[in-house]
Amino acid sequence: MRLLLRVLAPLLGLLxxxxxxxxxxxxxxxxxxxxxxxxxxxxxxxxxxxxxLTWQSGSVRAAAVVVxxxxxxxxxxxxxxxxxxxxxxxxxxxxxVTTSPRSIARAVGHEVRAHDEVVSASVVASxxxxxxxxxxxxxxEEVRATLRDLVETTLARLxxxxxxxxxxxxxxxxxxx
Amino acid sequence: MSRRSRAAVARSAGGDRTLTTVLGxxxxxxxxxxxxxxxxxxxxxxxxxxxxxxxxVEWASAHATAARWIAIGIGVVLFLIGLxxxxxxxxxxxRPDVSLSELPGERLTVEHAAICDAVRHDAELIDGVSRARxxxxxxxxxxxxxxxLTLVEGTDVRDVWADLxxxxxxxxxxxxxxxxxxxxxxxxxxxxxxxxxxxxx
Numbered sequence: 001m002r003l004l005l006r007v008l009a010p011l012l013g014l015l016x017x018x019x020x021x022x023x024x025x026x027x028x029x030x031x032x033x034x035x036x037x038x039x040x041x042x043x044x045x046x047x048x049x050x051x052x053l054t055w056q057s058g059s060v061r062a063a064a065v066v067v068x069x070x071x072x073x074x075x076x077x078x079x080x081x082x083x084x085x086x087x088x089x090x091x092x093x094x095x096x097v098t099t100s101p102r103s104i105a106r107a108v109g110h111e112v113r114a115h116d117e118v119v120s121a122s123v124v125a126s127x128x129x130x131x132x133x134x135x136x137x138x139x140x141e142e143v144r145a146t147l148r149d150l151v152e153t154t155l156a157r158l159x160x161x162x163x164x165x166x167x168x169x170x171x172x173x174x175x176x177x
Numbered sequence: 178m179s180r181r182s183r184a185a186v187a188r189s190a191g192g193d194r195t196l197t198t199v200l201g202x203x204x205x206x207x208x209x210x211x212x213x214x215x216x217x218x219x220x221x222x223x224x225x226x227x228x229x230x231x232x233x234v235e236w237a238s239a240h241a242t243a244a245r246w247i248a249i250g251i252g253v254v255l256f257l258i259g260l261x262x263x264x265x266x267x268x269x270x271x272r273p274d275v276s277l278s279e280l281p282g283e284r285l286t287v288e289h290a291a292i293c294d295a296v297r298h299d300a301e302l303i304d305g306v307s308r309a310r311x312x313x314x315x316x317x318x319x320x321x322x323x324x325x326l327t328l329v330e331g332t333d334v335r336d337v338w339a340d341l342x343x344x345x346x347x348x349x350x351x352x353x354x355x356x357x358x359x360x361x362x363x364x365x366x367x368x369x370x371x372x373x374x375x376x377x378x
Contacts, residue, residue: 002190006266009193012200013262020255027248053228055215060228064211071204078198083187088364091338094357095346096182103366110330110367158334158366 005081012074086127087161101125104158108132111154117143119173125164130155132168140170181359185314185321188270196262273317275353289313292349299345300324305332321359322349330367337364 022041030037038044053060086104088097105125112121112132121134132151136143148168155163217224237244275292278285293311300309308327315321324345328337341362350358 005190005193005197009197009266010263012197013259013264013266015259016200017256017259017263020252020257020259023252024249024256025252027245027252031245047229050229051227054226055211055224055228056217057215057228061212061215064208064215067204068208068212071201071206071208073201074197075201075205078194078196078201081190081194081197083190085186085363088334092342094179094182095342095360095362096179096186097338097362097364098186099364099366103364107366159338 001077001081002083005077008074008077084126086125089159089161099158101127104130104155104164107158108151108154111150112147115147115150117146119175127162127164129165129167132166134168134170135173136170137173137175140172144168144170179357179359181315181319181321182361185323185359185361186363187323187361188314192262193266270314271316273313273315273320275313275320276317277354286317287352292352295352296322296324296345296349299348300326300341303337303340303345305329305337315359320353321361322346323361323363325363325365327365328367332366334364334366 026038026041026043029039084101085098086101088099090096102125105123108125108130109121109123112118112123112134117136117138119135119137121132123133124131130151132147134143134147147170148166151166151168155166213219215224272289274286274289276284276286289312292313296311297309300306300311303326305328306326307329310325312323313320314323324341326337326341328334346358346360350356
């Protein structure tokens with residue numbers, strides 16, 4: 001979403017500038033030499049088309065809905081394009097240390113997958129929560145407790161500013177050990 | 178965590194986000210208002226009025242000069258906001274040179290590239306760091322350091338911190354003759370490790 005914002009923000013700015021410029025140019029043209037109006041934007045045609053429409057007309061409602069959907073998209077884009085950094089405790093004042101959720105997931109994933117009883121695992125991490133899903137050939141409940149301890153110790157080794165909650169789910173798969 | 182080191186973590190997208198959000202709000206508000214008028218929330222008579230309202234048309238033709246000035250004003254404001262927004266979000270993040278002395282005759286600045294090469298080289302010498310990148314952000318008078326370190330698997334982050342503060346940042350502070358240099362460090366953990374151990378069952 002941040003990349004999309006990075007691309008769309010200048011384009012939206014450009015769009016605003018173009019609309020503003022068009023309004024100025026057309027108004028000045030109409031004022032200075034009414035014979036050559038409209039210069040670029042065919043606004044008299046648009047005016048004629050909107051002539052008979054009331055607020056109840058279907059096309060007015062349709063246009064409003066389209067504008068609303070575009071506006072909602074732009075609004076949501078602005079709201080969700082935040083950073084997802086995970087903050088670590090500051091070693092010294094004046095220094096801020098961050099890492100990515102992906103890094104946390106990778107570190108936890110290595111530990112979990114290196115465990116003997118785990119057949120496969122997936123890890124999703126954010127600053128607030130680490131979710132581990134693992135598959136094993138052994139009874140799930142025992143492995144779950146071991147894995148939870150393992151993840152907790154791994155996270156404890158990282159000096160995170162706030163310790164994320166840990167959610168571990170283990171399923172037993174069929175197979176030969 | 179100081180405000181300046183916190184600001185150095187990444188380029189801020191705050192301006193873009195604010196403007197995008199405001200634009201979205203305006204569009205949504207316009208749409209909702211038009212729909213509400215159309216569904217007769219503000220009176221069924223108003224819902225039946227033309228979109229190009231005769232009252233407004235009448236006023237505009239009666240006060241042609243004022244109407245034109247208003248249109249030009251709106252256009253200029255939109256144009257300036259749009260242009261400022263575009264230039265602002267296309268401008269690259271500055272890489273400031275650091276000025277060590279502003280005294281006439283003794284002006285001394287250090288180039289951005291020179292500082293960053295030195296810091297990066299120092300950082301890559303730390304045990305457990307496989308790759309380092311460094312750049313300065315902020316202004317020449319108030320620079321801040323942004324450092325991203327890639328750590329090999331199994332490195333203890335606390336050891337890296339000790340080395341970082343004791344060697345790399347201490348030298349940078351010494352070079353700039355400042356007591357504190359706001360720094361944002363971004364760690365990539367376990368990125369260049371050996372593949373997950375093979376499992377033979």
